[in-house]
Amino acid sequence: MRARLLAREGGEEVYELFIGPQHPSSGHMRFIVRLEGDVIVSVDPDIGYVHRTMEKLAEGREAIKVIPLLERMTIIDSHNVTIGLVRAMEKLLDVEPPPRARYLRTLLSEMNRIASHLYGIGIAGIMLNHSTMFMWAFGDREVWLQLAEELTGARLTHTYSIPGGVRRDLPQGFAEKAEKAIRYMERRLEEYKRIFLENPQVVARYEGVGVLRRHEASRLGVVGPNLRASGVRYDARLAEDYAAYSEVEFEVPTFEEGDAYARMRQRVEEIKQSMSIIRQVLRKMPSGPFFAEKYLRLLPPKLRDQVLSTGRLKFPAIFATMKLPQGEAVARAEMGHGEIFYHIISDGGSKPYRLRVVTPSFRNVILFRYLMPGHRFMDFPAIYGSLDYFPPEADR
Amino acid sequence: MMGMGALEWLISLLLSPQVFAPLIFPGLATALVVLLTVIWAERKIAARVQMRVGPLYVTRRFGGVLQMLADGTRYMFQEFIIPETCDKPYFVFAPILALTLAILPFAFIPAAPGFSPVKSPLSLLGALAVTSAVPLAVLLMGWSSENKFAIQGAVREAFMTVAYEAVVFISALAMGVAYGTLDLEEAVLRQRLPGVLLNPVSAFVFFVGMVMSSGKLPFDIVEGEQEIVAGPYVEYSGIIFGIGMGLAYLKLYAFSLLFSLLYLAGWEPLPAPLYNLYPALGGVLLFAKAYLVMLFVVFLRSVYGRYRLDQALRAGWRVYFPLALLSVLISVVVRVVGYA
Amino acid sequence: MPNPLYSFPRHLRAIATGLKYLIAPNRMTVYYPEKVIELPPGYRGLIRYHPELCVQCGLCAMICPAAAMKMFVKKGEKKGRPGVNYQRCIFCGFCVDICPQNALEMVRVHDVAYDRWEDMVLPPEKLAQEPVSPALAEGAKVVRPVFSEERGLVHEPA
Numbered sequence: 100m101r102a103r104l105l106a107r108e109g110g111e112e113v114y115e116l117f118i119g120p121q122h123p124s125s126g127h128m129r130f131i132v133r134l135e136g137d138v139i140v141s142v143d144p145d146i147g148y149v150h151r152t153m154e155k156l157a158e159g160r161e162a163i164k165v166i167p168l169l170e171r172m173t174i175i176d177s178h179n180v181t182i183g184l185v186r187a188m189e190k191l192l193d194v195e196p197p198p199r200a201r202y203l204r205t206l207l208s209e210m211n212r213i214a215s216h217l218y219g220i221g222i223a224g225i226m227l228n229h230s231t232m233f234m235w236a237f238g239d240r241e242v243w244l245q246l247a248e249e250l251t252g253a254r255l256t257h258t259y260s261i262p263g264g265v266r267r268d269l270p271q272g273f274a275e276k277a278e279k280a281i282r283y284m285e286r287r288l289e290e291y292k293r294i295f296l297e298n299p300q301v302v303a304r305y306e307g308v309g310v311l312r313r314h315e316a317s318r319l320g321v322v323g324p325n326l327r328a329s330g331v332r333y334d335a336r337l338a339e340d341y342a343a344y345s346e347v348e349f350e351v352p353t354f355e356e357g358d359a360y361a362r363m364r365q366r367v368e369e370i371k372q373s374m375s376i377i378r379q380v381l382r383k384m385p386s387g388p389f390f391a392e393k394y395l396r397l398l399p400p401k402l403r404d405q406v407l408s409t410g411r412l413k414f415p416a417i418f419a420t421m422k423l424p425q426g427e428a429v430a431r432a433e434m435g436h437g438e439i440f441y442h443i444i445s446d447g448g449s450k451p452y453r454l455r456v457v458t459p460s461f462r463n464v465i466l467f468r469y470l471m472p473g474h475r476f477m478d479f480p481a482i483y484g485s486l487d488y489f490p491p492e493a494d495r
Numbered sequence: 496m497m498g499m500g501a502l503e504w505l506i507s508l509l510l511s512p513q514v515f516a517p518l519i520f521p522g523l524a525t526a527l528v529v530l531l532t533v534i535w536a537e538r539k540i541a542a543r544v545q546m547r548v549g550p551l552y553v554t555r556r557f558g559g560v561l562q563m564l565a566d567g568t569r570y571m572f573q574e575f576i577i578p579e580t581c582d583k584p585y586f587v588f589a590p591i592l593a594l595t596l597a598i599l600p601f602a603f604i605p606a607a608p609g610f611s612p613v614k615s616p617l618s619l620l621g622a623l624a625v626t627s628a629v630p631l632a633v634l635l636m637g638w639s640s641e642n643k644f645a646i647q648g649a650v651r652e653a654f655m656t657v658a659y660e661a662v663v664f665i666s667a668l669a670m671g672v673a674y675g676t677l678d679l680e681e682a683v684l685r686q687r688l689p690g691v692l693l694n695p696v697s698a699f700v701f702f703v704g705m706v707m708s709s710g711k712l713p714f715d716i717v718e719g720e721q722e723i724v725a726g727p728y729v730e731y732s733g734i735i736f737g738i739g740m741g742l743a744y745l746k747l748y749a750f751s752l753l754f755s756l757l758y759l760a761g762w763e764p765l766p767a768p769l770y771n772l773y774p775a776l777g778g779v780l781l782f783a784k785a786y787l788v789m790l791f792v793v794f795l796r797s798v799y800g801r802y803r804l805d806q807a808l809r810a811g812w813r814v815y816f817p818l819a820l821l822s823v824l825i826s827v828v829v830r831v832v833g834y835a
Numbered sequence: 836m837p838n839p840l841y842s843f844p845r846h847l848r849a850i851a852t853g854l855k856y857l858i859a860p861n862r863m864t865v866y867y868p869e870k871v872i873e874l875p876p877g878y879r880g881l882i883r884y885h886p887e888l889c890v891q892c893g894l895c896a897m898i899c900p901a902a903a904m905k906m907f908v909k910k911g912e913k914k915g916r917p918g919v920n921y922q923r924c925i926f927c928g929f930c931v932d933i934c935p936q937n938a939l940e941m942v943r944v945h946d947v948a949y950d951r952w953e954d955m956v957l958p959p960e961k962l963a964q965e966p967v968s969p970a971l972a973e974g975a976k977v978v979r980p981v982f983s984e985e986r987g988l989v990h991e992p993a
């Protein structure tokens with residue numbers, strides 16, 4: 100009863116490896132890799148291990164309860180995940196957040212983007228067994244999580260945006276802390292370059308590996324830094340006007356090569372752009388309420404004064420049973436991993452009739468089938484790390 | 496009286512170089528102590544670089560230095576699972592063979608002048624030849640596990656052996672040319688200048704070959720955890736897994752002893768009081784130098800990721816092999832100019 | 836093969852960066868439970884209930900996204916008082932935010948542990964007690980995270 104090592108299909112030299120969910124570097128998914136010697140012939144990603152039926156669960160919850168539910172899709176990037184949903188609901192409810200709320204949303208979105216990119220860089224590091232990059236990225240992420248904790252009250256599960264505005268105002272002394280964090284991060288990015296990005300060993304693993312050409316990228320429907328590193332300048336922050344992105348100046352970096360090295364550098368450049376946006380937001384923050392007047396006036400005057408003086412929101416009582424007007428609404432947001440798309444259909448009740456969400460990792464899964472063949476087996480974790488693929492987000 | 500005679504004979508047997516050096520210092524017992532501490536040191540060094548603390552709580556006041564003893568004890572009590580589909584006799588035999596082969600080099604390594612276990616004019620060749628047999632046992636481990644990941648790991652071990660063996664041999668033999676002897680004891684006695692200054696190219700190439708052979712980053716391709724999950728050792732559990740993990744460090748220890756003997760002037764300067772007390776104690780400096788070399792090699796773990804297999808092979812043959820040949824040339828020049 | 840003149844100095848630079856942190860490490864470990872991090876004001880920790888302020892409107896149970904907040908109705912009462920099931924609570928803070936009487940607040944404690952599964956369902960009487968962090972109760976020292984340009988987050992004694 101010896102185990103058979105060769106697969107029957109294909110040639111005699113092709114054998115199958117199951118990089119299954121029980122594997123140090125497969126994430127929450129399974130890959131069926133067919134190898135001929137050391138060269139990959141095909142990779143079959145097998146997703147669905149973390150499917151939590153979020154779209155169906157959203158049909159059983161009232162509108163405001165859907166926000167913490169969908170936030171858990173990509174908890175590392177939680178504000179960017181929910182802001183798309185909140186925008187869609189605001190379009191249905193016909194309410195606009197005040198300017199200060201839009202700037203606060205931008206602030207938290209960019210902080211989350213930095214944390215998400217650091218997570219991606221760290222995972223890419225450990226995929227090459229570069230444990231220092233992994234530990235440094237996650238240790239420096241703590242700085243940003245601490246900032247988010249001071250702003251929202253929780254490290255990861257912010258639940259910060261709700262239809263109408265945001266839940267907390269800027270605390271005292273936040274701008275100085277953010278400036279120190281940004282200066283620290285700038286210094287650390289230089290050190291990442293010295294030990295990881297310009298380390299000749301890492302460059303040898305990444306350069307020319309997993310090349311995604313420009314026309315392939317747009318044909319396959321890839322989104323996010325993977326797309327921009329292949330030369331296509333598409334960013335949902337430019338395509339759709341949400342939060343305060345039309346009022347701050349930032350560049351969208353692109354690279355031409357489209358290989359894994361370009362993708363890693365793309366993420367570092369995007370971190371730098373995010374830090375510049377945070378500086379501008381903190382400088383230009385408009386004064387005023389942080390929640391829409393349409394809902395604030397529903398509060399009794401004592402609570403309304405308390406909200407404006409303490410900076411902590413009190414929900415008006417109708418939020419518990421708010422009815423979404425009949426209709427459909429569509430919204431996009433740019434997460435760290437790419438563009439997320441929401442489509443919400445309501446039939447006039449308090450629970451959505453149908454909620455459809457297309458996550459960026461779900462769109463990037465196709466790259467496993469198209470980028471891997473022809474590379475050597477050890478390029479598999481290198482490409483995987485450079486794609487910044489997040490299985491819970493793909494499976495919803 | 497007969498009892499006293501037998502005891503004296505036993506003690507003199509134990510203290511003779513043929514038994515003391517391979518078994519106690521710098522042999523088996525010291526190797527096990529080095530194993531315990533250098534893995535702890537690796538984890539602590541990596542933790543220092545990586546903004547964290549590393550293992551701490553086992554013996555809190557000493558910084559957790561007995562952590563590996565706790566790990567080893569845990570491995571002792573863990574069940575040794577033998578898979579149904581494996582080749583049972585070879586599955587159990589291979590790691591034991593690997594461990595035995597990894598300890599054999601200590602039969603050739605002298606600790607102090609006049610204290611070689613096997614005094615032979617070819618002791619360098621003997622040590623190198625024995626260490627080159629360990630990959631065969633690892634191949635046997637991978638093959639008998641009947642697991643695709645283990646086979647991949649065994650094949651990688653075979654490839655890596657091909658990459659570094661020639662490099663290590665030729666650069667070590669280059670030093671043999673420079674000193675005019677292949678006897679490790681003589682090599683130390685003839686080092687007026689340390690070997691690393693006489694022939695730095697050979698030292699560099701031997702060092703890189705040493706890192707390749709012991710599977711330390713950036714060349715830990717055989718146990719590539721992110722692709723093949725511990726490679727040939729994947730089906731092993733319990734104390735045999737501990738032996739497998741320790742195997743790489745034993746090879747590293749043997750090689751760093753050779754490095755210190757050939758390039759760092761071995762046991763010079765010899766501490767006379769210790770040497771007069773008991774010859775083996777004069778090898779303290781040799782041990783310290785070897786330990787420092789090991790600490791540097793494990794420090795590289797915090798700086799590098801892993802090279803791809805074909806990149807390591809290409810580096811071994813296209814970069815380090817010509818450098819090794821160059822080091823032979825340099826040795827010839829050194830011998831003609833300085834030592835003639 | 837990459838140009839060795841280009842790559843060798845970069846190898847040395849990477850090793851030098853590692854050595855710099857080996858000699859002068861920047862550890863950010865907090866030795867919990869001997870030291871406890873002071874949580875910032877506004878932290879969303881465990882819930883404290885003030886029964887004297889509550890008007891038993893039930894809005895907190897209506898808005899709880901995880902169905903963790905439930906109204907416990909005593910015999911003879913028409914409406915009930917809120918209790919929390921910490922097996923389900925996600926600490927989102929919606930209940931605190933919607934209470935019109937400010938009868939619920941979130942305290943700055945997060946590291947409570949329970950011995951039994953049933954202990955995690957708190958009726959209103961237990962919810963009215965102040966949650967206590969077990970590490971602080973056993974005499975941990977409090978440290979506060981301070982942002983620093985050189986070291987990122989430094990935990991200084993509060």
